[in-house]
Amino acid sequence: MKVDExxxxxxxxxxxxxxxxxxxxxxxxxxxxxxxxxxxxxRRYYRIYHYIMTRDKKIYKTQSYKSYGxxxxxxxxxxxDDYFTEYYHPVLYYYPFxxxxxxxxYAYLSKLGLDDNEYYVVPxxxxxxxxxxxxxMHDKRVVIEVxxxxxxxxxxxxxxxxxxxxxxxxxxxxxxxxxxxxxxKQKFFAGYTFYEAREIINRYYEAHDxxxxxxxxxxxxxxxxxxxxYRIEYDLETKQxxxx
Numbered sequence: 206m207k208v209d210e211x212x213x214x215x216x217x218x219x220x221x222x223x224x225x226x227x228x229x230x231x232x233x234x235x236x237x238x239x240x241x242x243x244x245x246x247x248r249r250y251y252r253i254y255h256y257i258m259t260r261d262k263k264i265y266k267t268q269s270y271k272s273y274g275x276x277x278x279x280x281x282x283x284x285x286d287d288y289f290t291e292y293y294h295p296v297l298y299y300y301p302f303x304x305x306x307x308x309x310x311y312a313y314l315s316k317l318g319l320d321d322n323e324y325y326v327v328p329x330x331x332x333x334x335x336x337x338x339x340x341x342m343h344d345k346r347v348v349i350e351v352x353x354x355x356x357x358x359x360x361x362x363x364x365x366x367x368x369x370x371x372x373x374x375x376x377x378x379x380x381x382x383x384x385x386x387x388x389x390k391q392k393f394f395a396g397y398t399f400y401e402a403r404e405i406i407n408r409y410y411e412a413h414d415x416x417x418x419x420x421x422x423x424x425x426x427x428x429x430x431x432x433x434x435y436r437i438e439y440d441l442e443t444k445q446x447x448x449x
Contacts, residue, residue, distance in 0.1 A: 230351040230435030233282055233334060236262060237349055238439040238446070241286070241338070255311065255325040256284040257332075267315075267325045280329030283312035283354070286338045294339075295410035296403050300425070301337035301350050302357075302432050303406070306388060306399045309335060313358050314376065317367065321376040345441040350434040360431040362391060393431055395423035 241264070255267040260281045265273060270280075285308040287297065296304040311325045312335040318328045336351045358364060366387050370380055394402040402424045409417045438447040 226353060227435060230334065230353075231437075233258075233336060233351045234349045234435055234437045235446070237284070237336060237338060238347060238437060240264075253288065254284075254286040255308075256286065257315075257327065257329055258282040258284060258336075260331070267327050270327045270329070276331075277318060277328040278331040280315070280331040281333055282351075283308075283315060283329070283332055283335040284338065285311075285336070286340070288340045288342065296406045297339050298341070298348060299410075300406065300428050301339055301348065302352065302434065303394070303399060303402055303424075303428055305337065306361075307385065308337065309354075309357055309361065310363070310384060310388065312354055313363050314367070314371075316354055317371075318374070319371070319376055320374060321381070324376060324381055326376060342441075346447070347439040347441060348436070349439065350432075350436045352432045352434045356433055357431065361388065361393065363388070394427045395420060397424065 237258075240262075256264050257267055257270045257280050258264045259275065259279045261279075264284070265275070285305060287305075294304070302309065312332060314324075314326045315329040316332040318330045319326055320328050332354055334351055335354050335357070336349060339348045341348070366384055370384050370387070389399060392398050392401075397405065397420075405417050405420050405424060408414045409421045439445075440447050
């Protein structure tokens, strides 16, 4: 499918949740929690990985995905995996996708079949979902959220941003920065940008600024509407899911 044709289809998608999507999100989240290796054998303060999970549930790092000769249509889930040894981060814990909007852009551009390993973008046109994994190793807890790429792209106006900026198969740094800048300017979260919403969340939870309560509630409502995430938490010691 050509990029213009895919963009037109994505602009007309419906964003309502349905039972099939919820079941798929739950299956992905639980599979990732029980499959990925969650340990602290590499004791570094912070590290990140980006993966592609295929429809047969095999997981590959984005940097090596193309080298396996896999069909881009076989891609299923774009995964961002964050690892913290000691640091607690309110935005990452409560609203993972709010903290890393670039992950959504990486996933969307990959779904369009674009290519640039430097920006964790690989041709993966079969992608349906994007998942965020945050490992809080100090608390022995993992948070996983899963959202549908098409829904997020429509709600964040990505088809318009990409259509106005990209016209080639490959991404150069100027075009990528332009997209990133335009995305960052939009005020999706109760009148706040990604950055502004993050600052409010952090001030509320870290500085206990109760004057921001209404803003935090409004940002949370917008987050749920835009991302419609399925969320789980997993206890690394008991190997059990935690009720949230």
